Amino acid sequence: MSDTLEALRAGRLHGVQRLDLTQLGLRELPREVFALADTLEILDLGGNALEDLPADLPRLHRLRILFCTGNRFERMPEVLGRCPALEMVAFKSNRLREVPAAAIPPRLRWLILTDNQIEALPDTLGDCPRLEKLALAGNRLSTLPASLARCEQLALLRIAANRFETLPDFLLNLPRLAWLAFGGNPLTLDHEAASLQQTTLPQVPWGQLQIEALLGQGASGQIHRVRDTTGRSLALKVFKGELTSDGLPSSELAAWLQAGRHPRLIGVEARLSGHPEGAEGLLMPLIDPACRVLAAPPSLDSCSRDVYAPSLRLSPATLLRMAAGLAHALGQLHARGVAHGDLYAHNILHDGEGQVWLGDFGAASLLQALPPAQARRCSGWMCWPSAIC
Known part of the structure; x- marks a missing residue:
């Protein structure tokens, strides 16, 4: 038994906001968790043997973030849709085949369903006006619900390694979509x-x-x-x-x-x-070790936005040199038919004097797989405010 689980059952965790119950072999949520209902905001249940969640989960009325990575869920629990404060849900690497319409929390901002067996998503995703980040890589999707066109806050979408023959047109009309990955689908494999x-x-x-x-x-x-x-x-x-x-x-x-x-x-x-x-x-x-990453990756609170050190100071001239270097590099990528898909400050190294290096092609996609009009739209996403501002 972990020290945390022992402390929970002994009532010694009163007032905590975050609870980690990972890698414990749990088959059900310990009932003692509900004693934390007035303070608990983040619950990590990753790496257990859970197949369902209790019907009274909404009693955790302050719960904002729930991690259920690496469990045994085959169906996303409908009770999640009744959790009043829930805004981030992660079911990466489960056995999910079904995502019921009722399972989508109305305040959803960040949904991670990577590495499952999902073939379809519910239209209720379009009823989540705060949805900003959607990770769906490694499933069996060939379409997306048309209702996603209403999710005008959606900034990051991962649909790589699915079964898409074409890219839905409405995606390229989303006003804030800046980070898109669609490689590893039938439309790109050749x-x-x-x-x-x-x-x-x-x-x-x-x-x-x-x-x-x-x-x-x-x-x-x-x-x-x-x-x-x-x-x-x-x-x-x-x-x-x-x-x-x-x-x-x-x-x-x-x-x-x-x-x-x-x-x-x-x-x-x-x-x-x-x-x-x-x-x-x-x-x-190997880039000079004196160079450093421009920012840290997004946090749970910032969602799709990088986290900059409060002490970071760059002159306007330095920023202009950085932007010019990145623009030149992106010009070559787009001319060679590559969309980086992850143009973020945490993927940019800099020397403090204006020299920059862009790396990490993990979300990159090949533009020649798309019809010309879609390829032009994708190559036009420069993401400057998100990347370096």
């Missing part, structure tokens, strides 16, 4: 395969690399500083698995290869081979 076949990248065996340090990690993998047999230091991205929150590693690699070399892009020099766990990986140039 183009991705062609990009991968055309590559002449060398392969570097795992055994020839010395891992020196963890530099960072994101939705799709971890970045390590490594040294090869010549003594040269490189950056190695090791993918977390066959499917990430953004999509498939193969889609990322295809986009990265098609992007080509550019001084403001973190390019790819080689592919990893022989990883002991069979993981895919990419070797990239």
Whole structure:
């Protein structure tokens, strides 16, 4: 029994706002949780064996955020739709096949259904005017509810690695949609395969690399500083698995290869081979360690907006140099048929003097898979306010 669960059952957690009950093998929600109803806002039940939630869950009237990642749900519980304050729901990597209309909370702002078996979504999603972030990669979707056209706050959408033959037209009319990933679907697979076949990248065996340090990690993998047999230091991205929150590693690699070399892009020099766990990986140039990430990824509260350090100060001239460098890099991407899909400050390294480097193609998609009119719309999304302001 975890210390947290023991403390909960002993009544020692009175007044907490966040409760983590992860990796405990739970088959039902402990009833003692309801003693926290007047304060509990965040509940993490990830990595358990839950298949349902209690009918009186709305008693947790202050609950805003619920994580149920890595459980055994086959149907999203309808009781969620009656939780008055619930705005973020995560059911990543369950066994979900069905999302009932009644399961959608009216205040929904952020929904994570990545890595399930969902074939259809309810029209009630369109009744969520606050919906800002929707993660659906790795399901069996071939369409989206037309009601999503009413979700004018939707800023980030991940529909990679599903069964889309076409991209719904209404998506490109959403006024705030800035981060879209649609790779790994039937509409893109032929183009991705062609990009991968055309590559002449060398392969570097795992055994020839010395891992020196963890530099960072994101939705799709971890970045390590490594040294090869010549003594040269490189950056190695090791993918977390066959499917990430953004999509498939193969889609990322295809986009990265098609992007080509550019001084403001973190390019790819080689592919990893022989990883002991069979993981895919990419070797990239190592950016000067003095450079730093422009901002931290979004928080639970900021949802789709990066979090900037309060101490960050950049002059107007520096910002203009940064914007010009990024614009030039994006111009090359769009000319080569690549939509980055994740143009965020947390994917931008900078030196404080105006030099920038854009990386992480985990959400990138190939524009030539789209009809010309859709491709033009996608390539027009520059996202400057969200990326660097």
